[in-house]
Amino acid sequence: MELHFVKYEKRGHVAYITFNRPEVMNALHPPCHLEMDQVWDDFVADKAMWVAVLTGAGDKAFSAGNDLKWTAAHRGEELMRSKGGFAGITARHDIYKPIIAAVNGFALGGGFEIALACDIIIAAEHARFGLPEPRVGLMAAAGGVHRLPRQLPLKIAMGMMLTGKHITAQDAARWGIVNEVVAMKDLMPTVERWAQEIMECSPVSIQGTKEAAMIGLGRPIDEAIARHYEGQSRVFRSNDAVEGPLAFAQKRKPNWSGE
Numbered sequence: 001m002e003l004h005f006v007k008y009e010k011r012g013h014v015a016y017i018t019f020n021r022p023e024v025m026n027a028l029h030p031p032c033h034l035e036m037d038q039v040w041d042d043f044v045a046d047k048a049m050w051v052a053v054l055t056g057a058g059d060k061a062f063s064a065g066n067d068l069k070w071t072a073a074h075r076g077e078e079l080m081r082s083k084g085g086f087a088g089i090t091a092r093h094d095i096y097k098p099i100i101a102a103v104n105g106f107a108l109g110g111g112f113e114i115a116l117a118c119d120i121i122i123a124a125e126h127a128r129f130g131l132p133e134p135r136v137g138l139m140a141a142a143g144g145v146h147r148l149p150r151q152l153p154l155k156i157a158m159g160m161m162l163t164g165k166h167i168t169a170q171d172a173a174r175w176g177i178v179n180e181v182v183a184m185k186d187l188m189p190t191v192e193r194w195a196q197e198i199m200e201c202s203p204v205s206i207q208g209t210k211e212a213a214m215i216g217l218g219r220p221i222d223e224a225i226a227r228h229y230e231g232q233s234r235v236f237r238s239n240d241a242v243e244g245p246l247a248f249a250q251k252r253k254p255n256w257s258g259e
Contacts, residue, residue: 008042033088051097061106085142090117116177131164133164204235
């Protein structure tokens with residue numbers, strides 16, 4: 001896989017994905033989205049990868065969103081479109097492995113939409129979040145206008161979207177869209193702690209849990225509970241479902257196989 005705008009590294013069971021355009025505050029353009037399609041396809045297919053960590057290069061920005069200068073320079077050109085949406089993730093709904101956003105600065109516009117599409121957000125103290133698209137005649141059409149009102153109280157979300165204002169990492173945590181706020185030096189160690197805590201659980205169970213939670217979200221509770229989830233069936237057929245109770249009975253840590 002040849003990547004020019006993204007770094008992709010595998011360490012143990014964790015995939016580290018880094019937007020690598022710090023010269024434009026990790027703003028993304030169509031060639032980057034296409035690279036991200038490849039990265040996500042690989043992450044999903046690799047059974048040894050249990051968790052993904054998504055971040056931006058440098059300490060100023062997670063992602064400033066759409067590269068508007070690139071967009072203006074290529075207006076009118078026919079471009080290949082990403083199958084997964086912005087950063088290959090905002091319109092993709094088949095990734096049931098957990099994704100942690102390590103927000104190391106500005107997460108604006110499409111950058112915020114990417115973070116909202118992740119499962120857990122850990123933010124540096126100086127991080128800022130916002131959907132400022134209306135201030136440049138656009139809108140947060142990569143899921144932001146739909147995800148934000150589902151993840152924040154409606155009036156808070158509408159206030160952000162209809163003014164384009166930023167909020168601090170501390171306010172984002174207070175409103176429940178950031179899990180933890182830490183000093184920049186502690187960002188990756190904190191993210192790795194979260195990843196390790198996730199990996200203390202069976203990866204089969206984690207993926208089944210995420211699948212059921214995401215598919216059931218927004219459905220009436222009786223319908224969500226009654227629905228069949230393939231991931232749930234995999235959990236109870238898995239070797240991990242045998243290993244977990246056995247390890248508990250033997251008073252030892254389980255050895256998860258992910259199968």
